[in-house]
Amino acid sequence: MPYAGSLSLRINWDGNAVSGVAVKSARPQASRLLAGKTPNDAILLLPRLFSVCGKAQQAAALAVVSAAQGRDIPQLDKLELGVACEVMREHLWRLLLDWPKLLGLPQQQQQFMRWHAALNVIAADQGRAENLPAELFQVLLGIDYKERAHSTTLLEEWLNAKRGVLAPVVAALELKESRLNFAGKQAICDFMPVWTVSDVRQRFAAEMNAEFSAMPQYNQRPLETGALAHVYSLPLLQTILRKHPSRLLARFIARLIDCMDSALALGNRRVEAVEAGDGGGLSMVRTARGMLLHRVRIQTERVTEYLIVAPTEWNFHPQGALQGLIGLQESNQARLRETVKLFALSLDPCVEFQIEVCDA
């Protein structure tokens, strides 16, 4: 179905190594529907279209319209809670279902469903979250949650001991990544700095248009956004990246950290907005996949311009992180496809993707 959009990943392969990667996106620009609508209609419309990241899109829309109108974001705490629960659900979905499936391990469906239901209750402000961090640490990592301990300290202990339901997933991923051979220097994509919404406004105000929204870049270069970009400078991640520079394990662990940190501090700020002059506003939400931007211009109570820059546009930029596959030495096409899937999953596109391997 063309409505949902898709990504096409075309891999040039000579039977021994990857010589090129072409990423093509065929995804509808939903923000085009918003021009001409009233700001309230725009806010109501977005969650109907975006299902998997509906809370983040709704929060971004409310925040950007509020900023453009010079108002505070209404019910910000409730929005933050909804976004945090959505972030955790997305991370747990990848960690418990998608990664194990790709690595040939059992999926943890029942556990995922229990937390999915609990997060729905917490997001609706109808349940308590006090026990969630301890339960996540116990089940996922098999370790007791220590009050006030930083999650990365606990994770460092865990990576050595490897217990809990994620232990076999990490072991398989470590093994898989250690077998990747790039026969030389692997192309790397710069990480997106930890920007505030004001930083983003300052850097991108002049270039925010439909072209930027489809293929965003900074200083003519794409950036990787997401959990790893947020925490890669931590000593634990630096150690992992030195050992596993392809970033598969690092992205997995970064997601785990983001999930744990979200559970430990549900109210942590993920939604920001700033007024952008002349009826304009800019909002930023730190989602499970990375930085989501909304920009609006409102004149005489109508939306005259609306732009959405989704994290998938950064992470699946044609010259972006997937270029890191170039140089991969692999003589087995089935194994190559599996590796490409792992790279794509580690960057987590929000749409389905197809892989085509072509003779170079």
Add this chain to the structure above:
Amino acid sequence: MCLGVPMQILAINGFIARCEARGAMREVSLLMLQGESLVVNDFVMVHAGHALQKMTGQEAHSTWELLDELLSHDLNVPGA
């Protein structure tokens, strides 16, 4: 961007439903909707093979109107 597509359930087998939208058939996981009472002819919002929320026929219809409008925009953009 992660758009969902409303689909109608034609058959349910455990956690898998056979769903239809605009003549297209898909096997859809109902894992995310465990606990919801779902029956044949219900509408669900589907994303990447997973049903994410139950919806009424009216909600499905109005979402389809939006998606049709969106697709017509995209088809009218030169080079899109």
